[in-house]
């Protein structure tokens with residue numbers, strides 16, 4: 010219920026007054042429908058099927074008017090009123106349906122945007138801990154279930170109002186019969202609680218299946234090259250076949266619950282009406298007119314009960330999706346690092362140095378292992394600093410801490426003597442251009458990918474950036490040049506070409522701090538040298554931090570930091586460290602020189 014109210018509040022926040030107008034409209038329609046029922050009584054009375062002995066009370070003024078008219082006139086009056094009612098009802102219903110669709114789709118977009126914005130504003134730690142496919146599942150499948158579920162809840166509320174009005178009208182026509190029908194309805198509903206419980210459990214299974222499907226598909230398609238090259242296709246297809254079987258079973262189970270519930274309602278209603286008619290006629294010699302009346306009321310009210318029951322089952326099935334979505338929104342809010350005023354934040358200019366003081370970091374607080382331990386180091390402004398070490402030493406973690414993506418458990422990062430806090434975090438982030446190991450490119454043209462950073466960049470600026478990243482030549486040779494579509498994550502480019510485009514994009518931003526995490530690893534010597542030369546031209550103009558395995562790339566670095574096992578073990582300039590005999594740096598250097606000459 011808590012989850013349901015949470016999203017109902019969001020629906021209220023989104024739709025406001027229109028929502029209540031629609032609910033009111035629905036109630037009005039039910040009133041008109043009720044009046045339709047009311048008109049059947051004088052009709053039956055004109056036809057001589059019903060008379061005052063049936064115990065029906067109609068307004069005397071209305072009855073006097075009818076009695077004053079000839080039969081044909083009364084009939085025309087009733088039929089005319091009936092037509093007016095049906096027209097009015099259908100017209101209002103049409104408008105309400107259109108409005109409903111507008112509110113519903115608007116609400117889906119509202120929740121989608123709220124959730125996506127919350128996800129985007131969450132910190133890096135949130136993304137490390139979350140499975141991406143779960144987020145995709147929440148933004149697609151679960152989102153649909155939540156918005157439909159919320160709407161279903163409102164329909165349930167409207168249905169209840171609707172039913173109450175009809176009960177009121179039925180009660181006015183015949184209190185005894187109405188009480189009898191309601192009592193039967195309540196009894197049947199009490200026993201049908203089991204279907205609501207089952208629907209909820211089934212909903213849980215639907216959520217789990219949805220999660221596993223999106224998770225599996227994301228993994229398979231991301232790793233399709235591994236799958237193909239290692240001939241894993243069959244095992245993946247088998248995985249999907251097993252999933253399909255579970256899916257079919259789940260859908261069948263869901264359909265069974267709904268079909269059984271309907272069956273139960275239909276059987277019980279027939280049984281009740283049969284027993285009632287038999288008892289009335291055989292034991293109490295009830296008149297035919299009263300029987301017609303009870304059938305009339307029964308046939309009007311019973312489908313309402315059945316529809317409320319079906320609404321409740323559908324809401325129950327959506328409850329697990331409500332829970333997941335609400336938890337996701339709350340988690341995002343707790344992990345929020347970007348405030349609404351982010352756009353107005355200006356990039357900072359690093360004047361002296363970025364510094365780590367006594368920084369220690371661990372990914373998992375329950376484990377003893379620290380990815381970084383007692384880091385004390387200064388990175389000087391407008392110099393090139395290289396970070397090197399073996400695989401898994403902690404280099405990327407160190408960079409993530411410097412960028413404020415990860416928060417150290419102990420110690421702090423300082424920018425020009427000011428501690429890095431949530432206050433200056435975004436301004437630091439805006440001054441950085443970061444090129445990761447596995448660079449990200451959108452499925453669009455090269456131009457789209459570059460303009461992502463600066464939508465107003467001129468043609469000349471784009472080519473200047475490409476030239477810097479040693480990619481102007483290969484881009485100009487492409488058939489469509491800058492307008493060449495590069496496929497998913499830039500799949501139509503080679504690894505080295507991708508790296509160079511991302512580097513050009515990073516430069517286009519005119520950062521004051523440029524961070525390259527293994528950014529030239531996929532380049533051949535010729536292009537690596539070009540980039541190295543371009544970086545050398547930038548030296549003294551901006552702060553450059555490079556993680557490099559190939560030590561030849563960092564020959565011109567003013568400072569080299571060597572990390573091993575989460576600890577800084579060497580720190581100095583290239584020549585100095587190269588001459589430290591027995592040090593890790595000279596060892597790595599020696600290995601690479603041997604590898605080149607062997």
Ligand SMILES: Nc1ncnc2c1ncn2[C@@H]1O[C@H](COP(=O)(O)OP(=O)(O)OP(=O)(O)O)[C@@H](O)[C@H]1O
Pocket residue numbers: 137372373380398399400401402403404405406407
């Ligand atoms: N998200 C994570 N959760 C838990 N442990 C992690 C996570 N990311 C990295 N680690 C661990 O932290 C340690 C440092 O990892 P890091 O990625 O910083 O190393 P690295 O020096 O950049 O390695 P490489 O050169 O291979 O990229 C490793 O032991 C790694 O297993």
